[in-house]
Amino acid sequence: MEPRLLLHLTDEQREIQRVARDFAHREIAPYSRDWDRDGHFERSLVAKFGELGFLGMLIPEQYDGLGLDTATYLVALEEIATVDAAVAILMGVHNSLPTQMILRWGTEDQKQRFLRPMARGEYLGAFALSEPEAGSDAASLSTQAVRDGDDWIITGTKAWVSHGDAADVIIVMARTDTPDARHGAKGIGAFIVTPDLPGFKVGKHEDKMGMRASPTVQLSLEEMRVPGDRALGDIHRGFVYALQSLDNGRLGIAAQSIGIARAAFEHSVKYAGERRQFGAAIRDYEAIQFKLADMSTRVTASRALLHATAAAKDRGERITQFSSMSKLLASETAMWVTTQAVQIFGGYGYVTDYPVERLFRDAKVTEIYEGTSEIQRLVIARELYSTT
Numbered sequence: 001m002e003p004r005l006l007l008h009l010t011d012e013q014r015e016i017q018r019v020a021r022d023f024a025h026r027e028i029a030p031y032s033r034d035w036d037r038d039g040h041f042e043r044s045l046v047a048k049f050g051e052l053g054f055l056g057m058l059i060p061e062q063y064d065g066l067g068l069d070t071a072t073y074l075v076a077l078e079e080i081a082t083v084d085a086a087v088a089i090l091m092g093v094h095n096s097l098p099t100q101m102i103l104r105w106g107t108e109d110q111k112q113r114f115l116r117p118m119a120r121g122e123y124l125g126a127f128a129l130s131e132p133e134a135g136s137d138a139a140s141l142s143t144q145a146v147r148d149g150d151d152w153i154i155t156g157t158k159a160w161v162s163h164g165d166a167a168d169v170i171i172v173m174a175r176t177d178t179p180d181a182r183h184g185a186k187g188i189g190a191f192i193v194t195p196d197l198p199g200f201k202v203g204k205h206e207d208k209m210g211m212r213a214s215p216t217v218q219l220s221l222e223e224m225r226v227p228g229d230r231a232l233g234d235i236h237r238g239f240v241y242a243l244q245s246l247d248n249g250r251l252g253i254a255a256q257s258i259g260i261a262r263a264a265f266e267h268s269v270k271y272a273g274e275r276r277q278f279g280a281a282i283r284d285y286e287a288i289q290f291k292l293a294d295m296s297t298r299v300t301a302s303r304a305l306l307h308a309t310a311a312a313k314d315r316g317e318r319i320t321q322f323s324s325m326s327k328l329l330a331s332e333t334a335m336w337v338t339t340q341a342v343q344i345f346g347g348y349g350y351v352t353d354y355p356v357e358r359l360f361r362d363a364k365v366t367e368i369y370e371g372t373s374e375i376q377r378l379v380i381a382r383e384l385y386s387t388t
Ligand SMILES: Cc1cc2nc3c(=O)[nH]c(=O)nc-3n(C[C@H](O)[C@H](O)[C@H](O)COP(=O)(O)OP(=O)(O)OC[C@H]3O[C@@H](n4cnc5c(N)ncnc54)[C@H](O)[C@@H]3O)c2cc1C
Pocket: 093, 127, 128, 129, 130, 132, 134, 135, 136, 137, 159, 160, 161, 162, 163, 208, 211, 216, 365, 368, 369, 370, 371, 372, 373, 374, 375
């Protein structure tokens, strides 16, 4: 079904949307159900995304990226997420977080060494901020980086790292202040970590409710020796960099959520036309029509807010509040719309024969990662007071 976007897309954006949709239907859709069931991460997609330029969408051409604007990237991401939100994690994390951090705060040498191959899809990027005891309160993280000559020795456990077992470059946040002189958010550095570093170890693989085709792992860093030239920017400002990057990351989660919600809506429209009870298609009943109307309205409103925010970002405006609003609205829309979709499918919505139960499971985490809904509300409320 052709999505009714309410957006004016340029010819280039339409073309990228078409490429993303064709790719998703050809290379992902036939396998999604199996990957979800088996918890399988399809590593070959990284190179395929790379060939399309989809892993360097926001990276300038001088570093082998496509140098596109944010809206175009989000249009492509929504298409991938509509088919498989777990696969969209790979594209979203890589484009929004590690590559943007290196682009913005990396040295020229770091850009040549890491960003260029990341833009080409030769290296997959990941982002390691959370820890077992530091989630919403990420500034309380305890992974410690200690100077040893030119190098850093990093020790600690990072939690919930999306594709942390498959990534070639991981941006790891670690404390650069000392236990007796803590500086909170200002005593944390960001480091470019590669799995070949001595002391890098992949720990527990999480067995998840949804997004099962995206691996989520702990990383055990045991006196991991990191060369000094892997520190990103100011060694005490890594947490600030991470937070600023999450403003972008949340736009990606919003696009992913809209993709999930849109898929649930489209499956529901089709099913409501086919399923007959009491001698009529269930779409003839007002109770079902109202659900479909509300689903469509919420998806469209979420997308409109997201794209207005993307435009503000590309104009160089500060988007912290709108980015949180976009993520909050879209993720709660995804959860609400998928819940309605399961209801419209009745018992068939509760079994794996139809896709809406996967969409329902996948939707939940969008209200949790890159800041829970509660944290988004805190950010929005804080911004209200700082701007009025
Ligand atoms: C599948 C998955 C992938 C992830 N990928 C990554 C990744 O790639 N990199 C990474 O760094 N992290 C990742 N995360 C971690 C994710 O960002 C955290 O799970 C999230 O920030 C919440 O932290 P927590 O799980 O520790 O929950 P907690 O912070 O313990 O929160 C528990 C509950 O308390 C609420 N709460 C906490 N503080 C407050 C408050 N002040 N006021 C009101 N309510 C509050 C929360 O909203 C939540 O409902 C991922 C998580 C998942 C599940």
